[in-house]
Amino acid sequence: MQWLYSGRITVLWSSEPTNEVDSSYNPTDDLIEQYLFGGRMMDPTFQNAAIKALMDCLSNGYSFPRAGLVRDVYKGTMADSPIRKLLLDIVVNGADQSWDFSALLERAGEEFTKDLIVAFAAKRPKPDCSEILMVKVGGGDDPVEPNVAGENCDKPEHNNESNDSDTDTDSDTDSDVSEERIFHIHKSVLCKTSAFFQNATKPEWTAPTPRPIDLSDELPEIFHLYVQWLYSGKIAVEIMSSSDSDTEVRKHENVDYHSLIQSYILGEKLMDTTFQNAVLQCLIECVEQADCFPGDRTIKTAYKRTIKHSPLRKLLVDFWVWHGDSEGAADDMNLSLGTDFTNDLLKAMLEARPSPDTSAEKVQPPWLTHPEIYSIKGNKKTAKDTSNSGDVAKE
Incomplete structure (x- = not known):
């Protein structure tokens, strides 16, 4: 009522x-x-x-x-x-x-x-029922160097300016023919951040009968890391035992940095900057937590397969600028690390070098304050017999 x-x-x-x-x-x-x-x-x-x-x-x-x-x-x-x-x-x-x-x-x-x-x-959330795509990885020749020749490069063909011996010392799993593997991935996942797969799945590039997307020149184990990231959003990192007998590694490399570098390079081919940035962040976290950073072989691989001004190159150089030391450096750094990296490192060192103290009355360079450090150390007899050999003749 x-x-x-x-x-x-x-x-x-x-x-x-x-x-x-x-x-x-x-x-x-x-x-x-x-x-x-x-x-x-x-x-x-x-x-x-x-x-x-x-x-x-x-x-x-x-x-x-x-x-x-x-x-x-x-x-x-x-x-x-x-x-x-x-x-x-x-x-x-x-x-x-x-x-x-x-x-x-x-x-x-x-x-x-x-x-x-x-x-x-x-x-209840529905499962992803999008189209399942096949990707064929491995079984081909050496992995192709992505984006290292053409208009984006400063020179017609990208290579390390080193001799044949450099190539021999840098042999790794990249040069082996890997076993072919077929990956089955949801299209919505595969094409989410990769411009390569987005283009490869366009109607004009799709064959009448379904065929696997061909990545035969890539390593299955590295592509597997990419697939793990696609579904989980996390980069898988392998922890290795250090080897005291490995003289090529500047520090005991207990993190598989080589796989991370290869993952970044794969991301460049797949045109997936989101994945590449995730790999770079993972590299930074590993260096900070594991107290070690990529060795010579890993750095050479990175420089061979990336272009100039690559963020990965800058990060590797900065690792050396801030953590490198003379004890870990090889006698011939051009041979062990490559000419391009050594040149970049030298430039970065010059930029990071602190300026002289201009507040002092007069700053003297070391060749004036300590000229003895440039003297040749000989035996006492030779030094006595030639004690006046370096005097400037006076008229």
């Missing part, structure tokens, strides 16, 4: 709403009964008002109606009743581990339980 004259449904609010099912008093119980009463009176306008008041109560912290009333709702309403949908949505979107589901399902009835299972199934 009040609603007929005022257009409002009266709700007795409690100062402390409870979230327990079947509490002593819950205004949502009254609203469920009013909805059922409106059904018997065939007054859908009143029923809609009851549903709106019910949603207001739930938004103010009041709990789910008594399970017995849920059974009454299912007995007194049709299958497509909006009150049924509301009750299901409340459970699917608002229930947590504190709910007593066993009591709720037992008292609410079998029909509500079936509808609830269907509602939860519809809410």
